Amino acid sequence: MNFLESLRVxxxxxKANKLRSMLTMLGIxxxxxxxxxxxxxxxxxxxxxxxxxxxxxxxLLIVSPGQSNxxxxxxxxxxxxxxxxxxxxxxxxxxxxxxxxAPSANKNVQVVYGSGNTSTNVTGTTAEYAEIRNVNVExxxxxxxxxxxxxxxxxxxxxxxxxxxxxxxTANVIGKTIKxxxxxxxxxxxxxxxxxxxxxxxxxxxxxxxxTAQMRLIGNKYLRxxxxxxxxxxxxxxxxxxxxxxxxKAHHIRAGKPDDFSxxxxxxxxxxxxxxxxxxxxxxxxxxxxxxxxxxxxxxNIMLVSVTERTREIGIRKAIGAKGRDxxxxxxxxxxxxxxxxGGIGIAFxxxxxxxxxxxxxxxxxxxxxxxxxxxxxxxxxxxxFGVFPARKAAAMDPIEALRYE
Amino acid sequence: MIDLTDIKKIxxxxxxxxxALAGVDLHVGAGEFVSIMGPSGSGKxxxxxxxxxxxxxxxxxxxxxxxxVSKASGNQLAIIRNQKIGFVxxxxxxxxxxxxxxxxxxxxxxxxxxxxxxxxxALLALESVGLAKRVHHRPKELSGGQQQRVxxxxxxxxxxxxxxxxxxxxxxxxxxSEEVMAIFQRVHEDGNTILIVTHEPDIAEYTRRIVRFRDGxxxxxxxxxxxRKAMPQVEEEKGAVS
Numbered sequence: 001m002n003f004l005e006s007l008r009v010x011x012x013x014x015k016a017n018k019l020r021s022m023l024t025m026l027g028i029x030x031x032x033x034x035x036x037x038x039x040x041x042x043x044x045x046x047x048x049x050x051x052x053x054x055x056x057x058x059x060l061l062i063v064s065p066g067q068s069n070x071x072x073x074x075x076x077x078x079x080x081x082x083x084x085x086x087x088x089x090x091x092x093x094x095x096x097x098x099x100x101x102a103p104s105a106n107k108n109v110q111v112v113y114g115s116g117n118t119s120t121n122v123t124g125t126t127a128e129y130a131e132i133r134n135v136n137v138e139x140x141x142x143x144x145x146x147x148x149x150x151x152x153x154x155x156x157x158x159x160x161x162x163x164x165x166x167x168x169x170t171a172n173v174i175g176k177t178i179k180x181x182x183x184x185x186x187x188x189x190x191x192x193x194x195x196x197x198x199x200x201x202x203x204x205x206x207x208x209x210x211x212t213a214q215m216r217l218i219g220n221k222y223l224r225x226x227x228x229x230x231x232x233x234x235x236x237x238x239x240x241x242x243x244x245x246x247x248x249k250a251h252h253i254r255a256g257k258p259d260d261f262s263x264x265x266x267x268x269x270x271x272x273x274x275x276x277x278x279x280x281x282x283x284x285x286x287x288x289x290x291x292x293x294x295x296x297x298x299x300x301n302i303m304l305v306s307v308t309e310r311t312r313e314i315g316i317r318k319a320i321g322a323k324g325r326d327x328x329x330x331x332x333x334x335x336x337x338x339x340x341x342x343g344g345i346g347i348a349f350x351x352x353x354x355x356x357x358x359x360x361x362x363x364x365x366x367x368x369x370x371x372x373x374x375x376x377x378x379x380x381x382x383x384x385x386f387g388v389f390p391a392r393k394a395a396a397m398d399p400i401e402a403l404r405y406e
Numbered sequence: 407m408i409d410l411t412d413i414k415k416i417x418x419x420x421x422x423x424x425x426a427l428a429g430v431d432l433h434v435g436a437g438e439f440v441s442i443m444g445p446s447g448s449g450k451x452x453x454x455x456x457x458x459x460x461x462x463x464x465x466x467x468x469x470x471x472x473x474x475v476s477k478a479s480g481n482q483l484a485i486i487r488n489q490k491i492g493f494v495x496x497x498x499x500x501x502x503x504x505x506x507x508x509x510x511x512x513x514x515x516x517x518x519x520x521x522x523x524x525x526x527x528a529l530l531a532l533e534s535v536g537l538a539k540r541v542h543h544r545p546k547e548l549s550g551g552q553q554q555r556v557x558x559x560x561x562x563x564x565x566x567x568x569x570x571x572x573x574x575x576x577x578x579x580x581x582x583s584e585e586v587m588a589i590f591q592r593v594h595e596d597g598n599t600i601l602i603v604t605h606e607p608d609i610a611e612y613t614r615r616i617v618r619f620r621d622g623x624x625x626x627x628x629x630x631x632x633x634r635k636a637m638p639q640v641e642e643e644k645g646a647v648s
Binding site: 002005009012016312313315316317318319320321322323324325326399400403 | 455458460461480481484485487488489493495499500501503504512513515516517518560564
């Protein structure tokens with residue numbers, strides 16, 4: 001009997017037990033669907049995190065102050081007040097690998113404009129910030145060197161702030177005066193929307209000159225972060241070394257003593273985050289794969305029941321000339337058809353599920369060809385592996401016993 | 407056609423040995439119509455299984471249509487069953503949820519024939535048992551007699567060397583039994599070799615030769631002097647109408 005005939009016989013047997021076939025497939029459908037969706041969502045999350053980190057700026061290094069240490073109690077990284085404006089020219093002059101430098105000091109403030117009232121984060125910085133952090137200005141202009149030098153009370157708003165204050169992100173706000181913690185500032189620009197990166201909404205921000213921020217809003221001379229753009233991607237390591245040397249010299253840190261600052265490299269962050277999301281993807285995919293395994297056992301279970309139930313049929317077929325091989329292929333094909341059909345439906349569900357979750361989480365949950373092929377191959381393999389045992393049992397039946405079976 | 411020499415079948419269950427056949431010699435020529443009779447436990451079922459190549463003897467030789475099948479492997483036996491033997495069972499043993507036509511096609515499917523030839527031959531076989539109008543019925547939609555006729559068509563369709571029927575009328579009323587026996591008689595007249603296992607003397611009288619089994623050996627082997635002619639009522643009804 002050739003393959004097509006066996007396939008026809010198997011399909012008919014599956015059609016005769018539609019409900020049971022559907023329920024058996026359900027295990028595989030859920031398993032494959034879950035694997036596909038999990039991997040797609042994981043890939044989407046990874047891609048989105050990558051683009052967010054790259055969106056921070058290109059060839060970015062972040063210099064943060066070290067840990068605070070008061071009476072032996074160590075604070076978190078970046079909690080110490082060890083970075084000052086005076087460090088900026090030293091970092092800038094650290095070496096040829098450093099292209100641009102921008103300071104940053106933050107504070108949460110109350111923003112008032114007319115009846116509009118919102119609370120947001122103010123970043124004090126310089127003109128270079130826009131270039132280093134890829135901030136584009138939609139209307140007006142970003143902070144200028146003169147603004148910084150003159151401690152001007154000017155502010156650049158993110159579109160979300162504008163929307164919160166005026167009800168619409170496109171409202172005309174340039175030239176208007178807003179109050180930050182009761183200090184009046186004139187709005188000189190609105191940034192283009194960048195979208196949110198995880199917990200941080202890049203559009204819900206206000207930029208003011210670092211000098212003004214320190215003097216009028218924060219009340220101290222320290223910096224929370226210094227953003228450095230390296231000359232090129234290849235120069236990031238060099239820049240990091242140059243800045244380390246320059247700051248060690250500036251802060252009088254003797255060799256062997258811990259630094260009072262730390263430098264994060266965008267590439268390192270990227271690698272770390274990608275490592276995390278990859279682990280998550282593998283974890284979720286692994287859990288989903290277990291459900292696929294359970295689905296396979298479900299197939300074996302039903303096939304065993306089916307073989308017992310159809311003992312008499314097997315006997316009849318053998319009596320009229322079916323070889324062991326014919327019976328084996330009939331039941332094996334049944335199992336494989338169940339798993340492949342389930343796999344196909346599972347892929348459709350996985351695609352649907354990853355799209356829905358992707359929409360809900362605003363991720364680009366991309367279903368990869370490789371995960372589809374893998375799920376398909378995996379389900380076929382499960383059909384064969386878990387189908388072989390019942391099929392062999394059927395093929396090995398003694399026709400006399402089988403015919404006598406009631 | 408069938409040549410059995412000193413066929414023995416011994417079942418070993420634990421320490422006890424059960425001798426089902428204690429050396430049987432039997433010769434059935436081509437075109438014979440034989441019934442095998444005997445009380446239960448006489449070994450006639452074992453005989454049937456060996457004749458039908460469902461089982462192999464413990465000892466002895468069995469030549470079927472010129473080939474020694476007593477030492478054949480499982481696969482070879484399957485091929486022999488497919489090509490040389492047509493089975494008719496007491497319980498019909500048709501596949502449920504499968505039409506008469508598909509049931510009859512089944513042996514040809516395992517013989518590896520193409521779909522077109524299978525259908526042609528199956529239709530011819532069904533026609534020869536008078537079921538041309540029932541080819542697309544499922545077993546459940548057919549009477550017992552009709553189901554048995556489908557089974558006979560299935561046995562005939564491969565043009566086997568012998569047709570083996572195990573209590574073919576055991577589940578049928580007398581009218582259907584007569585119908586079935588009429589078909590066997592006609593099949594015999596067409597030159598086929600038929601063996602029927604039965605415990606009903608009436609049924610045996612339709613055949614030409616009766617072989618009697620007792621305690622695992624042949625007790626008697628006689629010609630039927632005046633075989634009964636089966637008069638199927640189907641035809642009588644037809645006559646009554648016209």
